[in-house]
Amino acid sequence: MKISRIRHWPVDFGFYNAIYVEIETADGAVGQAEVAMRRRTRSVSALIEEMSENLIGADATRIEQIQERLYRDAFLGGTLLTIAISAIDQALWDLNARALGVPVHRLLGGAFRDEVLLYTHAAASGSPEGLAEQVRQRVASGFQGVKTTLPAFYEKVTSVRHDRAPTVAVHQTETEILSPRIFSYIAEYFAAAREAAGDDVHLMLDCHGRLNVANAIRLVDALAPYNLTFIEEPVPYERPDWLKAVSSRSSTPIAAGERWGNHFGSAPFLESHSVAVAQPDVGICGGLTAARRIANMAEAHAISIAFHNPFGPLQSAATWQLALTLPNFMISESMVTPEQRPYWSRYVTDAPVVTDGVWRPTGAPGLGPRLDVDELERSEPRFVLDLGGTR
Numbered sequence: 001m002k003i004s005r006i007r008h009w010p011v012d013f014g015f016y017n018a019i020y021v022e023i024e025t026a027d028g029a030v031g032q033a034e035v036a037m038r039r040r041t042r043s044v045s046a047l048i049e050e051m052s053e054n055l056i057g058a059d060a061t062r063i064e065q066i067q068e069r070l071y072r073d074a075f076l077g078g079t080l081l082t083i084a085i086s087a088i089d090q091a092l093w094d095l096n097a098r099a100l101g102v103p104v105h106r107l108l109g110g111a112f113r114d115e116v117l118l119y120t121h122a123a124a125s126g127s128p129e130g131l132a133e134q135v136r137q138r139v140a141s142g143f144q145g146v147k148t149t150l151p152a153f154y155e156k157v158t159s160v161r162h163d164r165a166p167t168v169a170v171h172q173t174e175t176e177i178l179s180p181r182i183f184s185y186i187a188e189y190f191a192a193a194r195e196a197a198g199d200d201v202h203l204m205l206d207c208h209g210r211l212n213v214a215n216a217i218r219l220v221d222a223l224a225p226y227n228l229t230f231i232e233e234p235v236p237y238e239r240p241d242w243l244k245a246v247s248s249r250s251s252t253p254i255a256a257g258e259r260w261g262n263h264f265g266s267a268p269f270l271e272s273h274s275v276a277v278a279q280p281d282v283g284i285c286g287g288l289t290a291a292r293r294i295a296n297m298a299e300a301h302a303i304s305i306a307f308h309n310p311f312g313p314l315q316s317a318a319t320w321q322l323a324l325t326l327p328n329f330m331i332s333e334s335m336v337t338p339e340q341r342p343y344w345s346r347y348v349t350d351a352p353v354v355t356d357g358v359w360r361p362t363g364a365p366g367l368g369p370r371l372d373v374d375e376l377e378r379s380e381p382r383f384v385l386d387l388g389g390t391r
């Protein structure tokens with residue numbers, strides 16, 4: 001199956017831009033995929049365009065070979081490169097599985113489980129009571145896991161601005177002084193959230209790397225009574241030794257990995273046990289091929305996988321097809337929130353269905369969903385969303 005055409009469409013997806021990709025072969029096979037890079041849509045789009053030109057005529061069945069060629073031939077790495085590779089890789093898995101008439105998970109080794117456990121999001125909402133109410137709503141809708149961002153650091157946030165000023169300045173560095181009360185203040189949110197959720201619901205916190213090691217240790221000590229499932233990126237993600245310093249002092253599992261660029265980027269973190277929970281993103285690390293490598297490495301170190309995936313229907317389908325196959329899978333992120341649901345049906349047909357906080361495979365070939373190309377052609381990205389401003 002020789003690749004004859006690759007198309008891609010950057011489109012508006014609410015609070016970020018998504019990029020959809022379609023690969024066709026000369027004999028009529030088609031594969032589709034989705035990625036997103038908040039704040040760098042045009043950069044990733046240009047990389048996909050360049051890669052596409054070099055892949056015309058390539059054998060679409062040689063996924064591993066194409067993965068290696070795209071990464072090695074670029075010479076320089078980085079996550080902008082691996083996001084573009086992710087788009088090509090996911091589309092190739094979809095293409096090959098559809099050509100064979102089977103779901104992608106069949107090609108990845110088959111199902112290890114019957115369903116994939118998901119968590120959703122709740123905003124910090126400006127007060128402990130506000131967070132508690134959002135947690136109640138998410139649990140009432142069937143989710144068994146809820147994650148929020150760091151209270152006081154994030155209030156009402158869009159991709160490019162805070163609609164309400166946070167207690168801690170947006171661009172404050174990890175080493176600047178914090179209020180003496182900050183950690184007890186954050187703890188009040190999780191006391192309220194735990195009371196609202198009950199003892200059986202998974203609560204998680206994403207810090208976006210906003211603290212240094214000393215303050216991260218103070219945070220994990222303050223939150224220990226609330227039995228969080230994990231605390232994500234309490235310190236900047238680049239340093240495994242910093243994460244390990246926090247992990248070694250924390251009774252709560254520490255998680256990271258959404259910004260890893262392929263299995264080479266993950267290796268120092270996994271080999272040093274800097275994290276208890278690894279969070280690769282199939283749309284960032286290099287696709288299903290790279291994410292599976294990371295998951296296998298993590299399993300060898302008794303580290304669980306909790307996929308990063310705050311994106312749309314086609315990337316979610318890819319993530320959950322892989323999750324279905326992994327012995328060390330724990331839970332996956334999902335962005336099935338009231339605000340995002342309209343976009344799930346806008347660009348694809350047969351979007352993944354989430355029921356009671358889990359996804360169950362349908363047996364549909366490939367990744368499952370199919371792109372509505374006419375709607376993609378009508379939509380345009382909003383490049384204002386790439387300006388940044390909330391770390």
